[in-house]
Amino acid sequence: MKIEDKKRVLREMVLHRRFEERCYQAYIERKIGGFLHLYPGQEACCNGVMEAARPGHDYVITGYRDHVHAIKCGADPKAVMAELYGKETGSSKGRGGSMHIFDGDKRFMGGYALVGGPFPLAAGIAKAIQLKGGDEIAICFLGDAANNQGVFHETLNMAALWKLPVLFVCENNLYGIGTSIERSTAVVHQHKRVAAYNIPADECDGQDIEIVYEAARKAVDHVRSGNGPYFLELMTYRYRGHSMSDSRGYRSREEEELWKQRDPIFILRDRLIKDGAMTMADFEALEKETDAYIENEVIKFAEESPEPRVEDLEKYVFADRATQLPWLTGKAA
Amino acid sequence: MANIMYWEAIQRAHDEEMARDPLVICMGEDIGVAGGTYKATKGLYEKYGPLRVMDTPISEGGFTGLGIGASFLGVRPVIEIMSVNFAWLAMDQMFNSAAKVRYMSGGQLTAPCVFRSAGGAAHQLGAQHSARMEKVFMGIAGLRVVTPSNPKQAYGLLKSAIRCDDPVFINEHELMYNMKGEVPDGEYFHPLEGSEIARSGTDVTLFGYNISVHWCLKAAEILDKQYGISAEVVDLYSLSPLDRAGIKTSVSKTHRAVIAEEDEAPVGVGSEVIAIINEECFFELDAAPVRVHSALVPQPYNHTLEKAAIPDHEDVVKAVLKLFGKA
C-alpha cells in the first residue's frame, strides 16, 4: 500500500472505531434500540478487502454487523447514525435499524439478520453482473459461524458451477455469539471447507491491514478477471460482546488482552510512525478530530432529525401503487 | 382465442417475456434440458440458452436466494419450485429477503421476482407431496400471492407478475397443467389484484380459488338444475391481497356464503374470507358462512382415505343445502 493510502485508511479506521464506540454509549443512553453488533477489533478486515476492491462500484453485502461495511462503501456516517436512532433521515429511513443498513447508490446491498442469508443473495448479485456483462464483483462479508448453514454449501456449489464473480470473505473471529468455533465446527480453518467445491481459498491474518490488502488483491483480481468465485478467510477478533447483552463469560480476559496487543489500528499507526509518516501527536490529534466530527456532526444530525411519520407506516411494503397499476388492475396508469 | 393447456399458457408467458426483455430469466430443477416437470418451460432452454434458463442443483434455499439477489439488480427471475412441498426450504429467502427488503431498506432495494410452484394434491402422492400451502404465503407482508384457475389466468397472471416490481408467488396445481381453456391471441395482462365472477347468481356466493373454482362451478350447475338455487361463483385468484370489495359486493347481493378450499381449514382462505365478511358486511348475512375444506391430516396414501380427506363439488353442494335447511 502507498503511504498516502495507509494514512487515509488509518483515518477511516479511527472513524470506524470511534463511531462504533459512540454507538455503544448511545445505546447505554437508550438512544439506540434493538440489537447492536459492534465491529471494534475487526477493522482491518473490511478496510483491507475494500482497499483492494472498488467501493461504490463493487456490490457489497453482509450480516448484521454492518455499520462499518456500509460506511466503507461510501454511506454517510450521519445517515447510518440516524438509522440507528430510528430517524426518517436514516439510511433505511428508520425502517431497518442497526442490522439493516442499506445504501443502494453506493452499492451497499445491505445488512441481513438471518445468519447465512446473504450467501445466495451475493451469488445472485454476481449472477446479475454476469448477465449484464459489467466488470463489478460481488463481495459477501460474513462470520465464521455462518458457514454452518446449509446455504453456505449450496451457494459455493452454484457459484463454482456457474463461475460467478463473487468473493466470499469470512471474518473468522472465533465465536458465533458465545460458542467458540472449536465447539461448533469440525474444521476450525474455514478455507479448508471450500476446497471441496474447487474454489480457490486462502487464509491470512486479519489484524494487519497490509496483509489483508495483499491477500485481497489476489482474491479480487481472480474474481474480476472472470475466473469465478474466491474464498478469503481472515483471522480476527471482536473486542466487545456479540451484541449488547453479552458479559463474555465464554472467553477469558487473558485471551482478549492477547488479541488487543495486535490491534489493527495500532499496527498501522505504529508502522506509519516508524516510517516517519506521522507522529504519536498526529495520531492523538486525529482521534480528537474524529471524536469532534462524530459529536458535532454525526450525533447532532441523528439527534435533530425527525422521526418517520406514523401515517407512513405502510409505505415501502410494496412498490408505489401508481407505478404498478397496469399489472395490479389490468388498466393502464 | 386459442384453446390451449394450462402448461402451454405458462410456457407462452415465459417465452414472450423472455423474448422482450433479456433480463427475464427462469430457473429451477429440471426446467431446462429436461423441459420442466410440468412442461411449463418447454423449449426455452433451446431458445434462450443456459445463462437464462438455469437448471439448478437441488438447493431450494440456495437457488431461490440466488434469484432474489439477482432481482436486486433488476433481473426478473421466474423461479420454479418443483412442488410446493419443497418451498419450505426456500421460505427463509422468500419471506426474510424478498418480501422484506424493500421495507427494511426504506424503499432502496426491491425484489421483482416471481416464484411459481405446483401445489395441491394430485393422486396418491402421500403426505410429503400433496400439501396445499396458500395459507402460509398469504400472510406475509410484502409478498403478493395469486393462483390461476384456468389457462387464461395462468398466462395473464404470470405476465403481470413478471412486470410487477413486487415479489409474487404463483400457486399452480398439479392436476391442472393439462386443463384446456381459451387464451387471448394478443398479449394479455391479468390483474394481480381483485376477483372475478366466474358465474353470476343471486341466492348464495360460492368462493373458490384455483382448483376449488371448478368444484364451485360444478356445484352451481347441480344446485341450479336439481334444487333451483342460483349460486354465484367468485374466483379469488388473488389471495394476497384478498379482494375485500369484491367479497362484500357479492355477499351483499346473495346474503349467503360458502368458501371452498383444498387446504385444511385452520388459518386459511376460508377463515380469512369469513373475517372479511364480518368486517365488511356482517349485517347483510342471512345465514352463517360455511367452509368446505380438507381434513386436518397429513395426506394419506390410500386412495379411499385420500378421497375422504379432500373435498369436491359434492361437498360444496351439501354445504349449500345445509345453509338452505335442505339437508
Ligand SMILES: Cc1ncc(C[n+]2csc(CCOP(=O)(O)OP(=O)(O)O)c2C)c(N)n1
Ligand atoms: C438463522 C439464524 N440463526 C440464529 C441467529 C442468532 N445469531 C445471530 S448472530 C449469531 C452468530 C453468528 O456468528 P458469526 O457468523 O461467526 O458472525 P459474528 O457475529 O461472529 O460476526 C447467531 C447464532 C440468527 N440471527 N439467524
Ligand SMILES: [Mg+2]
Ligand atoms: Mg464469528
